[in-house]
Amino acid sequence: MPLATAPRLLAAILLAIALSACSARYQTPTAMGGDDDDAVCQSRGYAVGSPEYVACRKDRDVQRSAAISRSDRRQRDLGEYMLNHPERP
Numbered sequence: 001m002p003l004a005t006a007p008r009l010l011a012a013i014l015l016a017i018a019l020s021a022c023s024a025r026y027q028t029p030t031a032m033g034g035d036d037d038d039a040v041c042q043s044r045g046y047a048v049g050s051p052e053y054v055a056c057r058k059d060r061d062v063q064r065s066a067a068i069s070r071s072d073r074r075q076r077d078l079g080e081y082m083l084n085h086p087e088r089p
Contacts, residue, residue: 037056037057037060037061038057040056040060041053041056041057041060
């Protein structure tokens with residue numbers, strides 16, 4: 001490899017690493033607070049394995065899924081709006 005192409009290759013690798021940091025799309029929404037489901041359900045007084053505990057964990061999972069779906073829908077709607085209205089920045 002010629003010595004002149006090494007800086008370009010290094011710059012391309014660094015750019016790829018920097019851009020990959022932006023690709024973390026599916027993270028827990030901040031509205032959920034990032035709480036530990038187990039700790040939250042136990043703090044409500046539910047014993048691990050009880051029907052109430054299982055329902056609590058399921059409810060938290062449903063809430064998280066709904067928040068992610070809303071976030072995805074808003075992102076998709078924004079993209080469609082930007083495509084349909086190129087005159088507005």
